[in-house]
Amino acid sequence: MGRYALRRLLQAIPVLVGTTFFIFVIVYALPGDPIQALGGDRRMDPVIARALRDKFGLDDPLLVQYWHYLTGIFSGNFGTTFRGVEVSSIFAGKFQVTLQLALTALVMEAIIGVGLGLWSALRRGRWQDQFVLAVTLLLVSIPPLVMGFVLQLWLGVKFKLGTGIELVPVAGIGAGEKSYLLPGFVLATTSIAYLTRLTRTSLMETLRSDFIRTAVAKGMPRRRVLGRHALRNSLIPLVTYLGADLGALMGGAVITETIFNLPGIGLQLFQSVYLRENTVVVGIVTVLVLIYVVANLVVDLLYAVLDPRIRYE
Amino acid sequence: MTNPSVDTHLLPADRSAEPLLAVDNLHVEFKTRQGLVRAVNGVSYSLSAGETLAVLGESGSGKSVTAQAIMGILDMPPARIPKGEVRFHGTDMLRLSEEARTQIRGQRIAMIFQDALSALNPVFTVGWQIAEMFRVHKGMSKKQGYAKAVELMERVRIPAAKQRVHDYPHQFSGGMRQRIMIAMSIALDPEVLIADEPTTALDVTVQAQIMELLAELQRESNMGLILITHDLGVVADVADKIAVMYGGRIVEHALVHDVYASPAHPYSKGLLESIPRVDLKGQDLYAIKGLPPNLLDMPTGCAFHPRCPYRRDNCVTDVPPLYEISGTRSSACHYFREVLDGTSG
Ligand SMILES: Nc1ncnc2c1ncn2[C@@H]1O[C@H](COP(=O)(O)OP(=O)(O)OP(=O)(O)O)[C@@H](O)[C@H]1O
Numbered sequence: 338m339g340r341y342a343l344r345r346l347l348q349a350i351p352v353l354v355g356t357t358f359f360i361f362v363i364v365y366a367l368p369g370d371p372i373q374a375l376g377g378d379r380r381m382d383p384v385i386a387r388a389l390r391d392k393f394g395l396d397d398p399l400l401v402q403y404w405h406y407l408t409g410i411f412s413g414n415f416g417t418t419f420r421g422v423e424v425s426s427i428f429a430g431k432f433q434v435t436l437q438l439a440l441t442a443l444v445m446e447a448i449i450g451v452g453l454g455l456w457s458a459l460r461r462g463r464w465q466d467q468f469v470l471a472v473t474l475l476l477v478s479i480p481p482l483v484m485g486f487v488l489q490l491w492l493g494v495k496f497k498l499g500t501g502i503e504l505v506p507v508a509g510i511g512a513g514e515k516s517y518l519l520p521g522f523v524l525a526t527t528s529i530a531y532l533t534r535l536t537r538t539s540l541m542e543t544l545r546s547d548f549i550r551t552a553v554a555k556g557m558p559r560r561r562v563l564g565r566h567a568l569r570n571s572l573i574p575l576v577t578y579l580g581a582d583l584g585a586l587m588g589g590a591v592i593t594e595t596i597f598n599l600p601g602i603g604l605q606l607f608q609s610v611y612l613r614e615n616t617v618v619v620g621i622v623t624v625l626v627l628i629y630v631v632a633n634l635v636v637d638l639l640y641a642v643l644d645p646r647i648r649y650e
Numbered sequence: 651m652t653n654p655s656v657d658t659h660l661l662p663a664d665r666s667a668e669p670l671l672a673v674d675n676l677h678v679e680f681k682t683r684q685g686l687v688r689a690v691n692g693v694s695y696s697l698s699a700g701e702t703l704a705v706l707g708e709s710g711s712g713k714s715v716t717a718q719a720i721m722g723i724l725d726m727p728p729a730r731i732p733k734g735e736v737r738f739h740g741t742d743m744l745r746l747s748e749e750a751r752t753q754i755r756g757q758r759i760a761m762i763f764q765d766a767l768s769a770l771n772p773v774f775t776v777g778w779q780i781a782e783m784f785r786v787h788k789g790m791s792k793k794q795g796y797a798k799a800v801e802l803m804e805r806v807r808i809p810a811a812k813q814r815v816h817d818y819p820h821q822f823s824g825g826m827r828q829r830i831m832i833a834m835s836i837a838l839d840p841e842v843l844i845a846d847e848p849t850t851a852l853d854v855t856v857q858a859q860i861m862e863l864l865a866e867l868q869r870e871s872n873m874g875l876i877l878i879t880h881d882l883g884v885v886a887d888v889a890d891k892i893a894v895m896y897g898g899r900i901v902e903h904a905l906v907h908d909v910y911a912s913p914a915h916p917y918s919k920g921l922l923e924s925i926p927r928v929d930l931k932g933q934d935l936y937a938i939k940g941l942p943p944n945l946l947d948m949p950t951g952c953a954f955h956p957r958c959p960y961r962r963d964n965c966v967t968d969v970p971p972l973y974e975i976s977g978t979r980s981s982a983c984h985y986f987r988e989v990l991d992g993t994s995g
C-alpha cells in the first residue's frame with residue numbers, strides 16, 4: 338500500500354507539469370500587456386517598462402519562461418508579482434479559507450446527500466421518493482450564482498430587516514465557523530442533488546444483490562440487513578464521487594467566494610486574472626491540482642479499506 | 651382447562667399425518683411491464699424429515715420461485731401469492747407475521763444459493779458471516795461466534811479453517827465458497843434445507859464433492875433436503891423423490907427409482923434421455939425439441955403439448971390434472987399410460 342501511494346504521487350508529477358504548462362500558455366495568450374496594466378491609465382515610462390520586462394524575462398521565449406517558473410516551484414518558490422510582492426505571501430491564509438469552505442460544503446453534501454438518498458431509496462416509488470427526486474432536479478437546475486444572491490437577499494436583507502434576527506452570516510468571515518454555513522451550502526447544492534441521486538441508485542442496486550437475499554434468508558432482521566449488509570456496500574461508489582468533488586468544490590469556490598466576499602483563493606484567483614498577475618494565477622492552479630491529486634489518492638486508498646476485494650501492490 | 655395464550659402455531663400438534671413441509675397448490679405471479687407472469691401455477695410437493703426431494707425442470711420452470719416462496723424471500727411486489735399454502739409442521743407460513751417468519755428463516759428452514767460468490771457479502775469475512783448466525787439468533791459473543799464458525803468450517807472440511815476464518819469470500823475457490831455457504835446454512839441445525847442448484851457454478855469434480863458433503867450432512871442431522879437442479883444425473887444417487895416441473899407446474903411427482911425405471915410424463919422422459927451416458931459416447935445427445943413455454947403467453951391445454959411426441963387433439967384444449975397413478979406417484983399427462991408403456995414417442 339505504501340509503495341502504491343508513492344507510485345501514485347510520482348505519477349502526479351507529469352500531471353502537474355502538464356496542467357501548469359497549459360495554464361501558463363493560456364495566461365500568456367491573454368490579450369494586453371501586464372506591464373502596461375501596472376501603470377493603469379497613464380502610459381508607462383519606456384525605460385522602466387524595459388527594465389521590468391528584462392527583470393521578469395517577459396521577452397524570453399515561452400518555454401524558457403516556463404522553465405524558470407517550474408524550477409522555482411520545485412524549490413518552493415512561487416515567484417513574485419510584477420508589483421514585487423511574494424506570491425507565497427499572497428497565498429498565506431487564503432487557502433485555509435477556501436479549504437474550510439470546501440470542507441464545509443463536502444460535509445453538508447455527505448450528510449444531506451447521503452441521508453436524503455438513503456431515505457428515498459427506502460421509500461422507493463412512494464411520494465417521499467418522488468418528492469426528493471423533484472427537489473434534486475430543482476437544485477441541479479438553479480445555478481449557484483443565482484442561488485447565492487437569492488439566499489443572500491432573503492436571509493441577509495429581507496429576513497434580517499423584517500425580524501431583526503440574523504440566522505447565518507451572509508458575507509465575510511467575521512463570524513468564524515458560522516460564516517461558512519451559507520456559502521458552503523450554496524457551493525454544495527449541485528453536488529447534494531447529484532449525491533442524493535447517486536446514493537439512492539446505489540442503495541437500490543445493492544438491495545437487489547444476491548447477498549442481501551442471503552441475509553434475509555439467514556433470518557436477519559430488516560434493520561440489520563439494511564444497516565450492516567447493504568449500507569457499507571452501497572457507500573463504496575459514493576466515496577469516489579466525494580473525493581473527486583473536493584477538487585470541483587475548490588474550483589467552484591471562485592464564484593461562491595466572490596458572491597459572499599470570502600477572502601479565499603477563489604476571490605484571489607478572480608482578482609489576479611483580472612490584474613494579469615500571471616505568477617499568482619499559475620501558482621494557485623498548481624496548488625489546486627496538487628490538492629486534487631492528493632484527494633484522489635486518498636479516495637483510492639479509502640476504497641481499499643471499504644472494499645476488501647481491492648488490493649494495491 | 652387449556653391456556654389460550656399458549657403459542658401453538660409451530661407445534662407438531664395433532665396433525666401427525668402432516669409431513670414436515672408441504673407446498674399445496676401454490677401460485678406465484680409477477681407483475682411486470684410486459685404483463686402478468688404466472689411463474690408458479692399450482693405446485694404441490696411435500697417433504698419429510700430425512701428425506702431428499704429433487705426438483706427438476708429446465709430454466710424458467712419456476713423451481714427457484716417456489717423455493718423463494720417457501721423461504722418467504724420473494725420481493726412482494728412485484729411478486730404476489732394469490733393462492734396456495736406452504737405448511738411447516740402443519741402451519742401455513744404464508745399467513746404468519748413477518749416476525750414469526752424471521753424466526754423460522756435461517757434457523758429452521760435454511761437455503762443455499764447457486765452462485766456462492768454473489769450470495770456471500772463481499773465486504774465481510776466468511777467468519778463474520780457465519781458467526782452472525784450465532785450472534786443474532788443465539789445471542790453469543792463475537793468470540794463464541796467465531797469459535798463456532800471455525801467449528802462449522804471444519805465440519806464442511808475447509809482446510810486450515812482457523813487461519814481462513816478471517817478471509818473474505820473472494821479469497822476462496824468456488825468449491826470452498828460453496829462449502830462456506832453450506833456451513834452458514836446448517837449453522838443452527840435447520841429442519842429443512844433448500845439447495846438451489848448448489849453445484850451448477852462448479853467444476854464437475856467439485857460438484858461431486860459438494861453433493862457428497864450435502865448428503866452426508868443430511869444423514870447426520872436427519873434434515874429434509876430440497877435439491878433443485880437441472881441435472882438428472884446428480885439426482886439418482888442422492889434423492890428419494892423427484893418433482894419434475896414444467897411451465898410453473900409439477901408434471902411428475904414420484905420416487906426416484908420409479909422415474910428412472912419408467913417415466914410417466916413425456917417431459918421427464920425427454921429429460922432422462924438427454925442425460926449424457928458413457929455407453930453412448932460419441933453419439934448425439936437427445937434434446938427435447940422446441941422452446942420452453944413463454945409464461946406471458948402459455949400454450950392452451952397442456953403447456954408441454956407443442957413439444958410433445960404423444961400429443962393428441964385434447965392435449966391442445968384440456969389442461970391435464972395431476973393424475974394419481976399410485977400412492978407415491980402422479981403425472982400430469984392425459985396419456986401417462988402410453989408413456990409408461992413406452993409406446994410411441
Ligand atoms: N422478480 C421477477 N420478476 C418477473 N419475473 C420473474 C421474477 N423472478 C422470476 N421470474 C420469472 O419466473 C419464472 C420462473 O423463474 P425461476 O427462477 O423460478 O426459474 P427456475 O426454474 O429456477 O430456472 P433456472 O433453472 O434458470 O434457475 C421465469 O420465467 C422468470 O422470468
Ligand SMILES: [Mg+2]
Pocket residue numbers: 713714715846
Ligand atoms: Mg433457479
